[in-house]
Amino acid sequence: MPDSDISFVSSGRPSVDYQFAIMSDGDAPRLSTGSDFDTRSTGSSYSGNRSLDLSTISQESCRLSCSSRNLATDDMEAEMRRLRQELRQTMEMYSSACKEALSAKQQARELHRWRMEEEQRLEAARFSEEAALALVEKEKAKCKAALEAAEAAEKVAQFEAQKRRAAELRAIQDAEERKKAGTSLSQGGADIRYRKYDIEEIESATHDFANNLKIGEGGYGPVYRAHLDHTLVAIMVLRPDAAQGRSQFQQEVEVLCCIRHPNMVLLLGACPEYGCLVYEYMANGSLEDRLFMRGNTPPLSWQLRFRIAAEIATGLLFLHQTKPEPLVHRDLKPGNILLDRNFVSKISDVGLARLVPPSVADSVTQYRMTSTAGTFCYIDPEYQQTGMLGVKSDIYSLGVMLLQIITAKPPMGLTHHVQRAIDQGTFAEMLDPTVPDWPVEEALRFANLALQCAELRRKDRPDLGNVVLPELDRLRTLADDVSPAGSSPLNSQSSQDVFSDLQSGYDSSRSRSSTTSSSYGGRR
Secondary structure, X not given: OOOHHHHHHHOOOOOHHHHHHHHHHHHHHHHHHHHHHHHHHHHHHOOHHHHHHHHHHHHHHHHHHHHHHHHHHHHHHHHHHHHHHHHHHHHHHHHHHHHHHHHHHHHHHHHHHHHHHHHHHHHHHHHHHHHHHHHHHHHHHHHHHHHXXXXXXXXXXXXXXXXXXXXXXXXXXXXXXXXXXXXXXXXXXOOOOOEEOOHHHHHHHOOOOOHHHEEEEEOOEEEEEEEEOOEEEEEEEOOXXXXXXXXXXXXXXXXXXXXXXXXXXXXXXXXXXXXXXXXEOOOOOEHHHHHOOOOOOOOEOHHHHHHHHHHHHHHHHHHHOOOOOOEEOOOOOHHHEEEOOOOOEEEOOOOOOEEOOHHHOOOOOOEEOXXXXXXXXHOOHHHHHHOEEOOHHHHHHHHHHHHHHHHOOOOOOHHHHHHHHHHHOOHHHHOOOOOOOOOHHHHHHHHHHHXXXXXXXXXXOOOHHHHHHHHHHHHHHHHHHHOOOOOOXXXXXXXXXXXXXXXXXXXXXXXXXXXXXXXXOOOO
16 A cells, blocks of 8 residues: 555544644643642732742742653653554554555466366367367277277178088089988888878879869879879979979988978878879968959958967977977978968968977077078078078068068068058058957957068078967967857858869969979978
């Protein structure tokens, strides 16, 4: 604080010198008056000499009073000078403290500004560091992608080399298998248990393979209706030019002659020398023909459809639980499900089936195949992409087929259409319109189960024995409870009319291509 502040402080009260001057001037007259009073009083009371003595004493007293007063004044002035000096020092200290406070405040502002600048620099440095780290991560990602691309290219090259070697090995193995199959067929397969028929018996039963007895044309040969041992049978004849017919013929014989199940087509016998398979005759043809009402056949009731679905799952579970090795069908579809005269469904066409080793037989393991097989819309996507085969490969095919059972629609994109209809609340419109009395709620549960089976990822599909079959059995029980006793499984048609229509359907099937042939060992 400047020196003028001291005068400002001092100007607020009277000067000490001025006060003492007033005190000095005022007291002298009062003392003098007092002296005159005393003198007058004394003069009136006492006489002559005594009055002189008192006057002398009074003068001495006055001198003493003035002397003491002067001493007190000097002391007070000295004290005031000391106080003024202390006040001046105090004010100087206060001024110095104010200056120091201002300086400290300025320093604090400078420090704050410096700190803010440092924080900004640190923030900029942090952003720069983050940008540098991001750039480093991006470069690392590019480097990693380049390495992965190089590894992928190397793997592709190795895979292509393996494919070439596998193709060469497969060609050699196929040649050996054809040779072995021919030898086995010519020798009659001594280790396989089935009824052997001579070619003469086959020719006699089919009237030398008469066209009027042909009920279908398979991918590997025609199928004829015939009588053998007083039993109506179906005979599939292998064409000589069938590419893989011999090996799959042998596979069909080996599988079917060793298994028996009410929901598996029954192999009655074979003529191995000429590649003929003899099956039990399935009077109602394939499930595909019945769903699409080929040959003007009536539609299947919803009760019968639920029962057929449960029977298919039962037969499939039987294949998956075969010992010592589970059997994967690989070509499950409506065309390979046959119906007998009582509309009991049976799985056929196991020529593409494969035995999965016991070590990889559970529901989550897979078994690599060198090539995929089956029908496009029904093939497990993971199996199609990776060649990894498992029992859940059949679950995908089952899911698509279950959707066809309730919709009677082609398999292409069917899962997408049904899921969209469920999401939009129009599921009832997806059901087969030829069935008027659908239980929509139960059909919806049926469809949701089928969609779970048709999940793209194998691990998302439900277990056949623990999830799928119990639900289908519940629906079959519901259908059996609803069906009136003694009623026909078809809608408004007698069995005689059905058989007549089926016969005309079989006859008309001869004019269709191999993609719409019978399911007795044939391919579509």
